Amino acid sequence: MNKDEKLAKMQGEYRTKLARLKELKNLETRSSNQETEMDTLLTDMETLGKDIDRQHKAVEIENEALFDEGGDGEGDGQEDREGIESNGYEMRSPGSKKNFRSLFGKEPINDYRWNDQDTDYFSAVFAGRFHPNLTTRSMVEEIASDGGFLVPTETSETIHNVALENEIILPNAFVMPMKTNEKNIPGLNIGDHSSNLFGGFTASYKPEAGTLDEANPKARLMTLNAKKLTGFLKMSREWFDDVPGGGNQVAEICGKGLAWYRDKSFLKGTGSGEPMGIINSDCLVTVDAESGQNADTLIYENLINMMARMFAGSFSNSVWVCHQTCIPQLLTLSVAVGVAGSHIPVMTKGKDGGFEILTRPVIFTEKTESLGNKGDIMLCDFAQYVVGLREELRLEYSPHVYFTTDQIAARLIARHDGMPLWDKALTLEDGATTVSPFVTLAERA
16 A cells, blocks of 8 residues: 555545544434543544644655656656756746746755644644744845744645646746845847847848948846735634644645636736736737627637737747636637538637637636626737746734634735736837737727
């Protein structure tokens, strides 16, 4: 029996004991034997819960060892080894791994580890009592703490990797790990192809010994300023105490919540106190609706006009990002072939089992705008977006907010930033047409 199977068996035993305990609790009267059985069940479940936590840690250690060997089953693992063996804190490109160790190195700056094998980190925090392993220190000396408890490296890693599995943008973007709250990165002015190329590059053919024209490449400075995202957690004390591996369940919730809000801000953040979202960026190209088009509709002409405004160099990386309310319109949209001919659906099944529109994959999400609003459907190349990510996570806990209902209230604090790499849309050589790696459709009201 491997470690995963052993863990599953232990969790099954816990659920069985929990079900029996609930049966006994629901009895109006209990015999002395049943009272004794309840006490025994509580003792067994407490011991089994600790064993489950230890088994979770054993599984995590085994998985980390497999990762150290580069064994994720994809390719030869060379890229994974490069990410693990580096010191981290280097820009990660869209095609490279973005897991915690790849970004922050095998020995992250946060050297805080959780050493208590009998009590998990979240249990210690939510107990509301002193624990010698809890710390409020800042990870980086020159940066003041936000308050609350620093999250240990192994817990931060779990939360980050769960978030990564559930995110749309970060896995496909450039990611810059940040040691401080501000990070400058170089960028180029997008330019105007009617007069120059990216960064002001120009060229011309000259005869031998002819005079060369001078061109000064135009660079710009991009500044990532880590924005504070505060996530609120609320759960019943019974849920946390009764669920096997409660601490791991909380880490799972935190990771998925962090992914949801990061995606939302990267898609439609205002840039003021939050990341600059694609919808509100200066480089977004907005395609007009067709003349006379009905409100809250999508038609074939919208899609082909959007495709025509996608930067050609981004076409192979582009994906359609659609709000879920667009599904009925897209599933019923078709193109007629010939007079009284058949209709070909516009959205078809892709190679990976998902959907495609005009050969590009489709992602459905609730994190953008609903049908009929600007941003309900977008064509995006996320390789032209950059994310800045701080390693440190903090957890604040209050035993007083929901004291009367015996509920747990906590806040998770994370810092990050994001923005498109383009400062504006690109004007093509014709001097009139603009294109971008981010294209959307105007409002149809």
